Amino acid sequence: MSGARGRGARWRRQRPLRTRLALAASAAVALVALGVCTAAFFVIRYEMFHQLDLNLTQSATRLTQEHRGGSPDVLAGECRYLSAPACAQIVPAAPADDPARPFLLPVSAPVREVAAGERAPYFTNTTLFGEPVRMLTTPFGREKALQVALRSDTVEQGVRQAAGVLAAVGGAGVLLAAGLGYWVARTVLAPVARLTSTAERIAATRDPRHRIELPPGPPGRQDEVTRLATSFNTMLGELEQSVTAQRRLVADASHELRTPLTALRTNAELLARGDRLTATQRDRASGALGRQLREVTGLVNDLIELARDEEPRPLLEEVRLAALVEHTVGTARTHWPMTTFLLDIAPDAAPVTRPGVPARLTRLLTNLLDNAAKFSPPGAPVEVALAASGGTVELTVRDHGPGIAPRDIPYVFDRFYRAEAARALPGSGLGLAMARQIARAHGADLTAEAAPGGGALFRLLFEAGHSVGRAHEL
Template sequence: MSGVRRLGARWRRRRPLRTRLALAASAAVALVAVGVCAAAFFVIRYELLHQLDLSLTQSATRVVQEHRGGGPQVLAGECRYLSAPACAQVVPADPGADPDGPYLLPVEGPVREVAAGTRAPYFSNVTRFGQPLRMLTTRFGDGRALQVALRADPVERGVRQAAVLLAAVGGAGVLLAGVLGYAVSRTGLAPVARLTSTAERIAATRDPRHRIELPPGRPGRQDEVTRLAASFNTMLGELEQSVSAQRRLVADASHELRTPLTALRTNAELLARADRLTPAQRERASGALGRQIREVTGMVNDLIELARDEEPLPLLEEVRIAELAEHAVGTARGHWPGTRFVLETGPGAADASRPGVPARLARLLTNLLDNAAKFSPPGAPVEVSVTAYGEGLEVSVRDHGPGIAAQDLPYVFDRFYRAEAARALPGSGLGLAMARQIARAHGAELTARAAPGGGAVFTLAFAASGPGGGGGAAR
C-alpha cells in the first residue's frame, strides 16, 4: 500500500500543474455526471417498478372484491397465453386442498405461509411461459392466498432503454468534463504559465527587465492569479532598480577609487626610493600617502554602509536633537576653523527628542555641516536652526554659497553625484546619499532646495512619531 502511495506521489510530482488541475477538474465533473446518471437510473427503475406494483395491488383488490364469497381457485385460465390484463390464482394454506390441475403460477412455501396468515404479503419476480412476470402474493380470505401476476417485460424494456440513454449521457458528460477541465486549467493557469515563463527567462538571461503581460481590466476586478502576476511585476521592478543601483554603485566606486589608488601607488613607489629623496620630499610624500589612505578608508567605509542599503538595528535611545545639533556644530567648528557656524534653537525645541542611534544621527548632521562649509565663501556663515512645530521637529542647515542649480537638484542625494561646480572640491559624493539613508532609517525626510538670496537649504524633518511609526528602530 505504501508503495502505491509513493508511486502516486512520484507521478504527481512529475506531472505539470496544468495537467494535474485538468485531471482533478475533469474527475470532479465526471464523478458528478456519473453520479447524477446513476441516481436517475435508480429513480426511473424504482418508479417503473412502483407503478407496476400499484397495478398489481389494484388488480388484487378488484379480484378480492369480485370473488369475496369464494370462487374457483384459478380465476383467469387464459393467462396461460398471457393475453389477460392480469393472471390470478388462489392457493389454500393446506396442500391437501389443492385442485386436481396444476397451478399456472409457481407455488412455494412462502405462498402457503401468506395463506395461513403467518407471513405478510410480498412482491416477487418470476418467469412463466417464457415471459418475465411481476407477482403479488396476498391473503384471500381465511386460509387462502391470492397470487396476481402481470407481464414485466415492458418495465424491463423501459429500464434497459433508460440505462442505455443515461449511459450515453454519462459518457458525454465525462467527455465534456475532460474538455472543460482542460479549458479551465488552460485559462485559469495562463497567468501562472506566463509568470513561470518570465521567471525562467530572467533566470536564463539574468535580465530583470522582463515583465508578465497582464489581461486588461480594472485592478479591483482582477482575480487572485492576476494579482499575483501584478505583484510579481512589482517585485521585478524593485529587483531591476536594485540591480541597476548595484551596477551603478560598482561602476561609480571603481571610477572614484581609481584616482586615489593611483596616487597611493605613486606615493608608495616614491617612498620605496626614499634614499634618493630629501627629508622634506619624504615628509611630503609620507603626509600625502597618509591622507590618501584615510581618504580611501573613509570612502570604502561609506561604500560598505551605502551598499548595505539599510541601517543596523542596535538598541535605540531617546536623543535630544538640539543637544546633538550643538555637539555636531562644535565638532564642525574644529574641522572648519575658517567658517562661522551659527546655531539657533527655537521655542520648545531644546527638550524635543526622538528615538534613534546618536552616532548615526550625528553622522547625518556632520555630513550636512561639512557640505555647507565646503561651499560657503570666506566670511559667510553656515546657519543651523532647530525648530519645533506642533508634534514635529525640523533641523535646517543653510549656506550662502553658489546654491544648487535647478538641473542638479533632483540628483544631489544620488551616490557619487557631484555638480559641475563641485567637481574641483574635495569629496567623494557619498555624504549626502548617506545622510538621506540615515534620515529615512530614523523615520525622517531629508530635502534640499535653493535658498532665497543665494545658497542652499537642507531640511531634516522628523515626523510626530519615531521611526517605524511609534518608536521603532532603524531598519
C-alpha cells in the same frame, strides 16, 4: 503503508503540476458524472417497478371487489398466453381446499401463509411460460390469498434501455471531464507557466527587466494567481532598480577611484625613487600620498556604508534630538574652526525624543554640517535650527554659499553627483546620498532648496506617527 505513501510522493514529484491538476479535475468531474448517472439509473428503475407494483395493486383491488366470495380458480384472462390485463388466481390456506384444476401461477408456502393471515402481502418476480412476470400475493377474504401477475418484460426492457442511455451519457461525461480538466489546468496555470518561464529566463540571462504578461481586466477583480503574478512583477521591478543602482554604484565608484588611485601610484613611484629627489620633493610627495590615502579611505568607507544591504541589528534608543544636535554642532566647530555655527533650539523642541540609532543620526547631521561649512564663504555663518510643532520636529541647516541651481536640486542627493560649483572642492559626492538614506531609515524626510537671499537650505522633517525603518536599513 509507508511504501505506498513514498510511491505517491514520488509520483507527485515526477508529474508536472498541470498534469496533476488536470487529472484531479477530470477525476472529480468524472466521479460526479458517473455518480449522477448511477443515481439516475436506480431512480428510473425504482419508478418503473413502482409503477408496475401500483398496477398490480389496483388490479388486485378491482378483482377483490368484483369476485368477493369467488371460488379458488382462475379469475381473469388466459394465463397461458398472458394476453389479459392481469393473470389472477385464488389460493386457499389449506391445500385440501385446492380446486381440481391445477394452479397456473406458482403456489409456495409463503402464499399459504398470506392466505392464513400469517404473512403480509408481498411482491415477487417469477417466470410464466418463458416470460418474466411480476406477481403480487395479497389476502382475499378469509383463509384465501389472491395472486395477480403482470408481464414485466416491458419494464425490464425499459430499465435496460435506460441503463444503456445512462452508460453512454456517463462515458460522454468522462470524456467531457477529461477535456474540461485539461482546459481548467491550462487556463488556471497559464499565469503560473508564464511566471515560471519568466523566472527561468531571468535565471538564464540574469536580466530582471523581463515581466510576466498579465491578463486584461480591472485590478479589483484579479484572481489569486494574477495577484501572484502582479506581486512577482513588482518584485522584479524592485530587483531591477536594485541591480541598476548597484551597477551604477560600481561604475561611479570605479570612475571616482580611478583618479586618486592614479595619483597614489604616481606618488608611490616617486617615493620609490627617493634617492633622486630632494628632501623638499620627498616631503611634498609624502604629504600628497598621505592626503590621497585618507581621501581613498574615506571614499571606500562611504561606499561600504551605501552599498551593504544589511548591518548588525542596532539597539534602538529614544534619542533626544536637541542634545544630539548640540553635540554634533560642537564637533563641527572643532573640525571647521574658521566657520561660525549658529544654533537655535526652540523651547518646544528641547524635550522631544525620537526612536533611532544615535551614531547614524550623528552621521546624518555631520554630513549636512560638513556640506554647509564646505560651501560657506569666509566669515559667513552656518545656521542650524531645531523646532517642534504638533508632534512634528524640523531641523534646518542653512549656509550662505553659492546655493543650489534649480537644475541641480532633483539630483543633489544622488550618489557621486556634484554640481559645477562643487567640482573644484574636496569630497566624493556621497555625503548627501548617505544622509538621505539614514533619514529614510528613521522615517524622516530630507529635502534641499535654495535659501531666500542666497545659499542652500536643507530640511530634515520627523513627522508624527512615522516609525523607524527596517533594522538593516539603519
